[in-house]
Amino acid sequence: MRVNIHSDSLLDAHAFGLSRHAREVAAGLHERGIPLQVSTAKPFRANARRPGGKTEAHLLPGGRKLLVSAWAALNTPAIERLVPDFDILYMTELDYPVPSSKPSCVVVHDLGPLTHPEYFSRSHPWLVRRAVAALAQVDAVICVSQATAEAVCELGPDGVEERIHVIHEGVSEHFFSAPPEEEIAWCEATLGSGPGYFLWSGTLSPRKNLERVLDALDVAGPDLEGYRLVLTGLKGWDDTALRRRIAALEWSGRVVSAGYVSEARLNALYARATGFVFPSLMEGFGFPVAEAMASGCPVVTSNTGALAEVAADGALTVDPLDTRAIAEAMTRLTDRDTAQDLAQRGRNRAARFRWDRYVDETVSVLKSLSRHSPAQD
Secondary structure, eight states: OOEEEEOSSTTOSSOOHHHHHHHHHHHHHHHTTOOEEEEESSOOOTTOOOSSTTOEEEEOTTOHHHHHHHHHHHOOSOGGGTSOOOSEEEESOOSSOOOOSSOEEEEEOOOHHHHOGGGOTTSOHHHHHHHHHGGGGOSEEEESSHHHHHHHHHHSOTTGGGGEEEOOOOBOGGGGSOOOHHHHHHHHHHHOSSSOEEEEESOSOGGGOHHHHHHHHHHHGGGGTTOEEEEESOOOSSOHHHHHHHHHHHHHTSEEEEESOOHHHHHHHHHHOSEEEEOOSOOSSOHHHHHHHHTTOOEEEESSHHHHHHHGGGSEEEOTTOHHHHHHHHHHTTSHHHHHHHHHHHHHHHTTOBHHHHHHHHHHHHHHHHTTSSOOO
């Protein structure tokens, strides 16, 4: 069973969301001895990290824009005409249709550009619609949450529900362990003063709902006096006004922007935080919530969609549109007994989200398709 992983995120420089998922699955397949190759329509650096030292990585010819346009409009050329022989096509994200006569599996993280277009101003909804329609030709569809599966059933072609497999994503193992001492020391040196801090992580974009978290600090008033908000992540889009507000709060000392941080440092930030606040308006799964829970950090998150599904009883869930509810939940985390109870419940919940389990279930799906391939290893 030789698998071609098609992904435009696997070889990215930063291991966020889609890239993290692609890397974890590719590494897991490699560790299980499954022959792999990687194809991508997106140029990558020669020294980009790969799932195994001998894994071939192929940049498809023609340029991404031209190739994706041909696939979307003409359903040609089949990908097996562009890369060496393989038995199964495994697509780590649903960005555009990839035609193939080989057995195929695609992972759907979310259908945000279609279900919540107001938060995806830079997306290409027509291309996502074409990719969703092309699910009619895909043999297996992996959805990373039940919320995503429901969106695929609602917007996808007839009969797609019979080919859906819901497999929750995982949390990197180091989030379940104590962070490195040097990262703890960095946190103490940088954030040591004051009663504590709340953590937020993500890309600055409207759907992440950071504006209401900042509002919640004001609404809480004296209840959160002295507490700061630490922000990690990268700049996004439609964020000019938000960045100006953050800059003003940084000047006052109420907000600390740490920028992009390593997973080891993020683990330390989770471990020492009073709480992780992530009332996002739309997620396909919610890595940050699962990671925070694994790290023993009490969590406040949304009571809707995939975030409520992932958090279950391991976090405080609130209406993400209700600033006062966010503020009240943050205040509750300053109570030691409440925080300790949530930390334990969060760890128990996060223990369900392991990459080994995700990869094992993915392998089962791929093996169920291998009988359709003329060549099997």
